Amino acid sequence: VDELSSRLARVVGPDQVITDRAVLAGYETDWTGRFAGRARLVVRPADRDEVAGVLLVCRDARVAVVPQGGNTGLVGGGVPRDGEVVLSLRRLDRLGPVDPIAGQVTVGAGATLAAVRRHAAAAGLDFGVDLAARESATIGGMVNTNAGGIRVLRWGSMRAQVVGAEAVLTDGRVLRRLAGLPKDSTGYDLVGTLVGSEGTLAVLTAVRLRLVPRPRRQVTATLAVADTVAAQRVLASVRAGVPGLTSAEIFYADGLRIVCDTQSIAPPFRTSYTTYLLVDFGAEDDPTPALAAALASRDDVLDSAIATDEAARRTLWAHRDGHTEAVNTLGVPLKLDVGVPAPALAEFEHELRAIVEVAGARLVLFGHLAEGNFHANVIGAHDPDTLTDAVMRAVARYGGTISAEHGVGVAKARWLPLVRSPVELELMAATKRAWDPDGLLNPGVLLPR
Ligand SMILES: Cc1cc2nc3c(=O)[nH]c(=O)nc-3n(C[C@H](O)[C@H](O)[C@H](O)COP(=O)(O)OP(=O)(O)OC[C@H]3O[C@@H](n4cnc5c(N)ncnc54)[C@H](O)[C@@H]3O)c2cc1C
Numbered sequence: 016v017d018e019l020s021s022r023l024a025r026v027v028g029p030d031q032v033i034t035d036r037a038v039l040a041g042y043e044t045d046w047t048g049r050f051a052g053r054a055r056l057v058v059r060p061a062d063r064d065e066v067a068g069v070l071l072v073c074r075d076a077r078v079a080v081v082p083q084g085g086n087t088g089l090v091g092g093g094v095p096r097d098g099e100v101v102l103s104l105r106r107l108d109r110l111g112p113v114d115p116i117a118g119q120v121t122v123g124a125g126a127t128l129a130a131v132r133r134h135a136a137a138a139g140l141d142f143g144v145d146l147a148a149r150e151s152a153t154i155g156g157m158v159n160t161n162a163g164g165i166r167v168l169r170w171g172s173m174r175a176q177v178v179g180a181e182a183v184l185t186d187g188r189v190l191r192r193l194a195g196l197p198k199d200s201t202g203y204d205l206v207g208t209l210v211g212s213e214g215t216l217a218v219l220t221a222v223r224l225r226l227v228p229r230p231r232r233q234v235t236a237t238l239a240v241a242d243t244v245a246a247q248r249v250l251a252s253v254r255a256g257v258p259g260l261t262s263a264e265i266f267y268a269d270g271l272r273i274v275c276d277t278q279s280i281a282p283p284f285r286t287s288y289t290t291y292l293l294v295d296f297g298a299e300d301d302p303t304p305a306l307a308a309a310l311a312s313r314d315d316v317l318d319s320a321i322a323t324d325e326a327a328r329r330t331l332w333a334h335r336d337g338h339t340e341a342v343n344t345l346g347v348p349l350k351l352d353v354g355v356p357a358p359a360l361a362e363f364e365h366e367l368r369a370i371v372e373v374a375g376a377r378l379v380l381f382g383h384l385a386e387g388n389f390h391a392n393v394i395g396a397h398d399p400d401t402l403t404d405a406v407m408r409a410v411a412r413y414g415g416t417i418s419a420e421h422g423v424g425v426a427k428a429r430w431l432p433l434v435r436s437p438v439e440l441e442l443m444a445a446t447k448r449a450w451d452p453d454g455l456l457n458p459g460v461l462l463p464r
Contacts, residue, residue: 018076019055019056019073019076020034020056022076023058023069023072026065026068027059027060027069031058031106032058032059033057033058033059034056038057039057039101042054042057042083042086042094042095043101045089045091045093046086046088046089047089047343047347047348048347049091050090050091050424050426052095052096052099053095053097053098054098054100054101055078055098055099057103058100058101059103060104060106060107061106062220063183063221066102066104066218067187068187069100070102070183070184070185070186071186073100073185073455074186074453074455077453078455079099079100079454079455079457080099080101080102080185080457081093081095081096081099081100081101081214081457082102082155082214082219082456082457083103083156084103084104084152084153084154084156084159085105085151085152085153086151087148088160088421088424089350089424090160090350090352090423090424090425090426090427091424092213092214092423092457092461093156096459099458104123104125104153104155104218104219105125107124107125107155107220108122108125108126108127108130108153109123109126110122110126110134113134113135113140114195115139117195118226119178119223119225120138120224121193121195121221121222122154122221123154123220123221124153124154124155125154125155126153126154127149127150127153127154128142128144128146128148128152128153128157129149132145132149135226136229138226139229140226140229141226141227141229142224142226143175143227144162144163144170144172144173145165145166146163147336147338147340155222158173158177158210158222159209159212159214160173160211160213161173161174161422162420162421163383163420164383164420165264165335167385167386168260168261168385169262169297170227170261173210174210174211175225176224177207177210177222177223177225178196178197179193179194179206180193180206180223181220181222182209182219182220183217183218183220184217185451185452185455192205193223208446213422213423213457213461214460215451215456215457216446216447216450216451216456217450218456230261230297230298231299232297232298232299232302232323233295233296233297233323233328234295234296234301234322234323235293235295235322236293236295236306236310236320236322236331237283237291237292237331238292238293238294238316238319239284239286239290239316240315240317241289241290241317242289242290243265243360243361243364244361245290245315246292246384247357247360247384249292249313250294250384252313253294253306254385256305256308257296257302258296258298258305259296259297259298260294260296261295261296262383263292263293263295263384264293264294264335264382265290265292265293265383265384266290266334266380266382267289267290267381268288269379270338270341270380271287271291273338273341273345273379274333274338274341275334276341277337277341278333280330280333280334280337283320283334284318288317288318292384293331293332293334293335294306301323303321335381338392339390342394346394346395348392348393348394349376349392349393349399349403350390350391350393350421350426351390351392351403352388352418352419352420352421353388353389353391353406353410353418354386354387354389354410355387355389355410355413355414355415356415357387359387359413360384363389363410363413363415366409367380367391367406367409368380370402370405370406370409371391371393374393376393376394376395376402377395379392379394380392383420386419387419391406403427403430404430407427407430407433408433411434415434416434417431417434422461423460425459428459428460428461429463431461431462431463440462440463444462447462
């Protein structure tokens with residue numbers, strides 16, 4: 016046992032310092048298998064004070080630290096690269112009481128999304144963000160990547176849900192703003208700075224979250240359309256004509272086929288179509304009549320499947336939810352989560368398909384239509400860097416973003432200057448120095464080296 020392990024063991028207890036190589040493996044590789052590195056060890060504190068103790072020991076030993084939540088991140092930001100200490104926050108999973116007056120709750124950074132949603136539901140409320148990794152993704156990881164998911168058009172991304180936070184700095188000092196005051200005009204938004212910071216500024220230990228009402232009636236529809244432009248037209252008409260639009264997700268024939276094959280489930284229709292739009296509504300009154308009326312007059316909706324009960328809705332959602340896992344069965348994917356302004360989406364799609372085709376690779380495309388957010392999954396890219404470069408440059412040309420919701424991580428750090436100006440990069444570097452002067456937290460993530 017080396018000096019670092021025994022000092023950390025004094026903080027968290029010997030059982031919570033992991034050095035066994037077989038156990039470390041689960042913390043060293045990301046969810047896709049694309050990003051992997053060696054950890055010096057994994058340390059699993061139980062609470063904020065232990066987090067502070069761990070950071071002080073690591074700072075003293077000058078060992079870099081990689082904070083990790085559920086390890087479902089897709090840009091390599093939560094796995095070690097070169098002998099860092101992995102600081103796992105999963106044990107900080109306490110769920111505080113729901114405040115029904117403010118509609119808020121304070122949870123530990125290690126609480127999973129699914130646990131928070133169940134906790135809110137027990138109090139008659141819901142949490143605004145949802146995504147397919149819900150059983151493993153933690154609130155701390157979701158705040159740090161500013162996760163988006165399938166309900167951004169209704170409730171916004173994580174940034175819109177965070178009303179307070181507690182975080183530990185590398186010198187052990189604690190930033191604590193958990194009052195959740197809906198109105199507060201006292202200067203710089205320090206909690207907001209932590210949203211999307213990808214573990215580079217401080218270690219988040221608790222978060223105060225805004226909760227949202229649970230809709231009484233929900234309806235989901237999968238609609239077959241000709242292409243992305245048609246899907247956008249249909250989206251515009253249901254957005255205007257049907258109350259409670261919560262999700263608008265797009266996927267295509269090849270992706271659906273892989274999902275159905277790998278999960279042995281039936282497709283939504285007997286006929287295969289090129290493009291599918293899944294829309295989901297939640298409202299006080301049943302949105303189904305308004306949805307039926309909005310669809311009846313449209314000849315660009317080629318087929319439709321509508322579900323109002325929970326089991327049938329889940330069946331329709333499985334076609335979309337299953338994409339990320341199904342893609343992984345084809346090999347280690349190159350995952351490019353990008354966004355462009357809605358009017359440019361179809362043109363960008365054509366360019367994207369052409370780039371991947373020229374590279375001789377396979378593209379499985381799906382995404383969050385309302386936000387112009389595509390998940391381009393590329394399988395069999397011989398030269399991933401050149402392909403990524405071409406896609407990132409195209410995105411920038413269309414005025415889009417190189418990361419819509421997964422973060423920058425190590426995957427995209429070198430392309431950040433495409434979408435962030437020199438002034439912004441200087442301010443980001445100065446922010447990093449102010450919070451983490453020794454550069455201890457997540458070196459190589461987010462900011463180009
Ligand atoms: C099947 C699947 C579907 C997904 N769907 C979506 C989707 O629809 N929308 C979307 O936005 N994302 C999606 N994701 C990716 C998404 O980024 C993660 O699910 C989630 O946000 C990360 O949470 P995590 O706890 O796993 O974080 P990790 O992967 O452990 O870490 C992510 C980043 O946060 C940092 N971090 C983690 N915890 C802390 C902490 N307490 N303090 C400081 N830094 C911390 C890490 O260092 C790392 O940089 C999906 C992933 C999968 C596998």
